[in-house]
Amino acid sequence: MARKITLIPGDGIGPDVAEAAKRCIEATGVKIEWEELNAGADALEKTGSLLPDAVVESIKKNKVALKGPITTPIGGGFRSVNVALRHALDLYACVRPAKTYPGVKSLYKDIDLVVIRENSEDLYAGIEFEEGKPETRDIINQIKKYTSKDIRQDSGISIKPISKYASERIARFAFEYAVKSGRKKVTAVQKSNIMKFTDGLFLQSARKVAAEYAGKVAFEEALVDNMCMQLVQKPKNYDVLLLPNLYGDILSDLCAGLVGGLGVAPGANIGRDMAVFEAVHGAAPKYKGLNKVNPVAMILSGMLMLRYINETEAASRLENAVKDVIAQGRFVTYDLKPDPKDPSAVGTREMADAIIKKIKK
Ligand code: NAD
Numbered sequence: 001m002a003r004k005i006t007l008i009p010g011d012g013i014g015p016d017v018a019e020a021a022k023r024c025i026e027a028t029g030v031k032i033e034w035e036e037l038n039a040g041a042d043a044l045e046k047t048g049s050l051l052p053d054a055v056v057e058s059i060k061k062n063k064v065a066l067k068g069p070i071t072t073p074i075g076g077g078f079r080s081v082n083v084a085l086r087h088a089l090d091l092y093a094c095v096r097p098a099k100t101y102p103g104v105k106s107l108y109k110d111i112d113l114v115v116i117r118e119n120s121e122d123l124y125a126g127i128e129f130e131e132g133k134p135e136t137r138d139i140i141n142q143i144k145k146y147t148s149k150d151i152r153q154d155s156g157i158s159i160k161p162i163s164k165y166a167s168e169r170i171a172r173f174a175f176e177y178a179v180k181s182g183r184k185k186v187t188a189v190q191k192s193n194i195m196k197f198t199d200g201l202f203l204q205s206a207r208k209v210a211a212e213y214a215g216k217v218a219f220e221e222a223l224v225d226n227m228c229m230q231l232v233q234k235p236k237n238y239d240v241l242l243l244p245n246l247y248g249d250i251l252s253d254l255c256a257g258l259v260g261g262l263g264v265a266p267g268a269n270i271g272r273d274m275a276v277f278e279a280v281h282g283a284a285p286k287y288k289g290l291n292k293v294n295p296v297a298m299i300l301s302g303m304l305m306l307r308y309i310n311e312t313e314a315a316s317r318l319e320n321a322v323k324d325v326i327a328q329g330r331f332v333t334y335d336l337k338p339d340p341k342d343p344s345a346v347g348t349r350e351m352a353d354a355i356i357k358k359i360k361k
Pocket residue numbers: 017068069070071072073082262263278279280281282283284285293294295297335
């Protein structure tokens with residue numbers, strides 16, 4: 001019987017890469033019945049909602065979704081649909097593997113690390129107070145009362161909540177992930193020397209969970225600023241990185257850069273019993289509808305999805321096909337060519353065709 005999976009094409013380059021991923025996944029022979037629904041600007045036009053209830057309900061029912069990127073306008077307008085979706089489904093763990101594939105332009109070889117980012121709290125909780133509003137002034141005055149610290153009256157304020165509950169939950173997820181995937185070390189990345197009550201709590205929670213895995217998975221601690229430098233200098237020293245939300249977002253882009261860029265960086269947002277798989281990259285609006293961008297990040301997100309639904313053999317075949325096509329360097333998009341202006345670069349669809357050919361071989 002076919003497995004039902006929600007497919008959200010997204011906007012910008014989303015529909016191009018989602019279609020490529022869908023075709024590659026289908027080529028593995030795994031029987032999937034896609035329930036296609038959209039969110040974001042396209043959904044707003046058609047349904048009047050950026051995140052229609054039907055999308056959330058479909059994922060709750062099917063438990064698994066493959067999602068293309070969705071644009072978030074900067075400043076006013078709507079908050080990120082991506083963040084809203086993660087909150088609505090309590091997808092608390094963001095998993096972003098960063099692995100070098102031979103043939104991808106990168107300063108490094110043989111990198112294989114995974115960023116595990118807490119997805120529900122921190123400065124991304126969406127608790128913000130706008131400059132000049134009465135409630136903002138009230139908070140500024142309360143802070144003065146409790147801390148004797150002055151905040152300028154013309155400030156905006158973003159709140160950074162970090163709880164013991166969510167920190168232990170993500171730490172346990174990271175250690176369980178390490179055990180299941182045969183990884184050796186978890187590094188908790190934070191800035192506990194400065195933010196003692198938030199990052200400090202995150203670190204204490206990680207230490208507590210680490211003690212339960214002593215002898216099975218090694219544990220180490222790193223401050224986020226130092227970690228950025230260490231990752232650039234010695235990325236091979238790291239295995240699983242465990243981070244709160246904001247640092248996790250930033251460092252996963254850094255790690256994507258270590259292994260050749262956003263075009264090849266897949267991801268997953270995982271909750272207690274459901275998961276949404278999506279590339280690290282965004283909607284790159286300037287390439288919308290051009291059949292130009294690299295579909296690999298989205299295809300590899302599909303590979304992670306196949307693993308999640310226990311189709312491990314199909315997942316390996318898909319990953320190997322991607323690896324072969326990249327290594328051959330012939331049917332690849334502009335970003336994977338030594339010169340991005342190389343006229344022999346193929347489009348999104350054509351690269352997917354080459355991957356499908358390999359899968360079916
Ligand atoms: P982006 O990832 O969309 O694009 C940045 C640049 O990276 C692009 O201009 C392009 O040069 C390159 N790039 C990205 N994906 C590529 C691919 N598949 N192949 C080749 N090159 C690729 O980042 P941005 O410009 O900061 O964000 C654009 C929009 O996407 C914003 O509205 C942002 O909020 C949104 N976004 C959405 C998600 C998501 O849906 N999960 C994630 C990140 C950003």
